[in-house]
Ligand SMILES: Nc1ncnc2c1ncn2[C@@H]1O[C@H](COP(=O)(O)OP(=O)(O)OP(=O)(O)O)[C@@H](O)[C@H]1O
């Protein structure tokens with residue numbers, strides 16, 4: 001079937017019969033794919049999808065813009081290059097954590113232990129690599145920390161995917177248990193400073209200004225190249241491509257936003273004679289993991305199965321998908337990426353103590369929801385988690401500049417979460433679902 | 438008469454002490470629609486689950502193309518070209534039509550999904566079934582009507598050169614117009630040379646499309662006859678056990 005030629009134009013007897021019988025509507029030459037038409041048609045189609053409830057990351061981006069405008073008006077410090085760099089480095093651990101959680105949330109599962117998992121792993125890292133103690137090579141210690149994350153993910157995956165215990169219960173248990181494990185590893189009241197310069201550098205050092213521009217160029221080249229591969233495949237298969245103008249528009253948007261960000265970060269934001277310029281190193285690291293994860297979710301069978309299981313596990317099973325293995329793998333990915341989030345966090349804070357990561361996981365879940373990832377599974381992308389995390393980091397950062405009492409931040413964050421969940425629920429109704437599910 | 442593509446002989450199946458299939462025989466012919474009818478609990482679903490490899494039979498022989506085959510798991514059934522469209526449709530609402538049709542057997546190139554190829558094949562399959570109710574193959578299944586979903590599920594079953602398609606109550610819960618569309622689709626499946634086995638409780642639907650009718654009554658095949666050689670009243674009688682078929686089974 002796959003090797004036959006392009007769709008034939010001359011209707012066969014059978015097709016003519018089908019046309020004359022029934023409702024009299026002619027059989028279309030080819031069933032559409034929504035890729036046809038010019039920029040205007042595509043924009044209209046997109047608008048109708050948004051009106052139909054498929055809003056994706058739109059509400060979060062709109063919220064981000066509103067927050068930026070509000071804080072810029074409220075505080076003269078907010079939109080300075082120094083605070084902007086600070087905001088990005090504050091957001092990075094949450095972005096990583098939210099992206100980690102998206103892998104399991106897409107399955108309709110949850111990992112409440114992601115934060116403490118990062119705490120246990122980073123606790124191992126500091127205990128192993130600390131110059132006052134075991135003095136292990138820091139790279140080796142980091143690999144052990146990552147392996148510990150993967151092992152924890154394997155453990156969770158076993159109980160959830162294999163034994164069939166709800167992930168909420170398993171990871172709640174670990175959330176409690178690992179707080180104890182952290183105490184055992186680090187010691188009550190203990191605190192280890194991060195001494196390895198390379199780890200500190202992740203959040204504190206910056207790219208050279210020219211490297212920032214190279215980063216933008218690489219992003220543009222990769223976007224262009226993947227889009228061209230897609231187009232070539234579609235052309236080869238004889239199905240329509242979206243108008244190429246859309247690709248140019250997308251690349252221009254990336255170039256403009258990326259260009260503004262890099263230009264802003266390349267300003268000297270030092271407060272003393274020492275110049276501080278450039279994009280924080282954590283930014284390209286995070287973008288790389290975002291790209292890699294998105295590639296896996298959008299373009300591989302594993303990603304396709306993750307969405308399928310999130311949508312209808314029984315359908316996935318009957319289609320011959322190894323549901324247990326996919327679920328299991330998702331938990332391993334989540335816990336491993338949670339350790340990366342912990343690494344960023346430790347780099348930012350400069351130390352690891354016995355309560356490291358105990359407060360963060362719900363911010364990660366909130367970030368994913370704010371970004372438009374559905375807790376019911378099957379809907380959402382990594383970029384949603386990332387944008388949601390930036391929204392939450394922006395609230396913390398902006399309110400911090402306003403000298404408000406400490407509790408306000410949490411109140412506002414909670415309010416934003418409920419607002420976002422409401423937007424999700426209402427959009428689900430508009431997309432044809434019901435309010436309760 | 439043509440050679441049957443599937444021939445079941447003396448099939449039995451019990452669940453513990455309950456014997457559900459008591460020596461059932463059934464033939465499915467290529468290019469023909471065989472309707473499997475019977476009252477609730479007669480064993481219809483049990484019979485097709487065995488054919489799908491989901492729930493293997495206890496004893497009896499299954500011939501496929503006149504060769505004896507064992508159907509021990511779903512993969513063996515799929516390998517023979519036996520596809521099942523389940524009563525509860527087994528589609529993923531959050532995925533589009535193409536992804537649903539290719540679920541579990543995606544086309545890839547260099548380890549990445551070849552969306553263009555999949556879209557083309559999905560589109561061609563739908564067209565070969567003269568589907569005209571679906572506007573775009575990239576629509577999410579959640580936006581489809583019940584009949585359109587059934588269409589997608591059926592199209593999915595013939596995507597990869599199925600030889601036998603089993604449909605479990607394909608028109609249950611559909612309105613008049615959509616029922617008509619789905620039945621037309623079932624006919625077209627047969628026109629493509631596929632052997633179709635359709636379970637239905639609706640005798641109007643059965644007489645509208647079926648070439649053969651097989652009646653299951655309490656785990657026994659009480660009648661297998663040509664649709665043109667019988668009447669709705671007679672079939673109701675066989676189903677309820679108030680009439681006994683005296684002719685020769687086809
Ligand atoms: N897994 C099982 N364990 C025990 N009994 C079963 C099982 N599956 C089916 N049965 C029994 O086998 C009998 C036939 O069931 P089956 O589902 O095949 O009927 P059916 O003809 O499909 O009915 P319906 O028209 O209601 O779908 C029923 O009495 C049912 O209770």
Ligand SMILES: [Mg+2]
Nearest residue numbers: 481482483605
């Ligand atoms: Mg049944």
